[in-house]
Amino acid sequence: MTNLPQLTDALLTLDERVAVLTLNRHDLRNALTGSHLIDDIVTTAEWVNRCEDVSVLVITGAGSSFSAGGNIRDMAERGGDFAGDVAECADRYRQGIQRIPLALQAVEVPIIAAVNGPAIGAGFDLANMADIRIASDRAKFGETFLNLGIIPGDGGAWLMQRLIGYQRAFELTLTGRVVEASEAKELGIVMDVFPIEELMPEALKLANRMASQPPKATRLTKRLMKMAQRMELKDFLDLCACFQGMCHNEPEHLEAVNRMMAQMAKK
Structure with missing residues (x-):
């Protein structure tokens, strides 16, 4: 039996060559900072590359949110990942949330983001790091960094324009507006939208089809x-x-x- 890595704030399962990583901090709306989710995601990405029993990775969220991105309370208090002067804060980004895009970019198997609910800020960017995104009809997407007076510090400005083109990505990033799942599909952010109860069955159907390949x-x-x-x-x-x-x-x-x-x- 394949040994799964020990995670703190996420759940990991493996069945029929499909690994499912579930962000499991509903109390924080699965915020990536102010939790152990960064470490959990990076650990899972590295494990997937080592484990020959994995052919597909599905990422989703527990509870009502996919991921709220950064922990706004920590931002307000200038604590946690957002503490320190310019150099210290920059180093926290490099040693913290920026590890996620580098780790997921290096994953050797297909990644499917099953976006169950709002994916905001860095949570939106996390979804965009996947190869394929499908969403529930309760999902929302927002590149909302400028609304907080900050930039997309986790690679969002690099990721989104490669998915939907410079002009569309520029508009979403510079306005900080939040789009519903239906508009996200029209823009090409997600491939398809399903009722919430059908999201994971559809994600697993797609994952299993890919996992059946050599x-x-x-x-x-x-x-x-x-x-x-x-x-x-x-x-x-x-x-x-x-x-x-x-x-x-x-x-x-x-x-x-x-x-x-x-x-x-x-x-």
């Missing part, structure tokens, strides 16, 4: 998808050739080919 090829394919964003075509094709050579020499390739041939023979 696991090593799945990890290489995600790596290619990420690297394609920053490589020239010729260099990218060279990399594809190398990865393809690896795939052709994996037992899972021959197993998949034999399954397909057996299915064709039945038709």
Whole structure:
């Protein structure tokens, strides 16, 4: 049996190659700061890369919120992650919340964000770190940093414009307005919206479909998808050739080919 890492403020399960990470600080609306959720998310990301039994990671929230982002009470008191002078505060960001985008960017398996409720500020950015986002009809999204007189300090200005384009991302970031799930779908922030009771079944259906694919090829394919964003075509094709050579020499390739041939023979 695969050993799951010990988490403090989140729950982690693994079933049929699908890991589900549930942010579990409903009392804080799953705020990432002022809790242990940063450590829990980073620990899970590192574990996923080490664990060959995981093919997909689903991230969701317990309670009514996906994540409220930063702990506003700590901001008001200039405490916790927001304490100190300019240099100290900057270092807290680097050693704190900025570890999340770096850790999730490095995750080798598909990440699905099942956004159950409001995803605000850094919570919105957390959802945008996933490869795919689906939402419940109770979800809301807001890049609300400027409303508090701060910037998106966790990479939000980098993430969102790559999802929906500069102009749309600029408008949402500079106005700080909150959008409902239906508008989020229209903007391309989320792929689909479901009633709250259908959200996790739909997320798991999608995750299980991905998890049914050959696991090593799945990890290489995600790596290619990420690297394609920053490589020239010729260099990218060279990399594809190398990865393809690896795939052709994996037992899972021959197993998949034999399954397909057996299915064709039945038709």
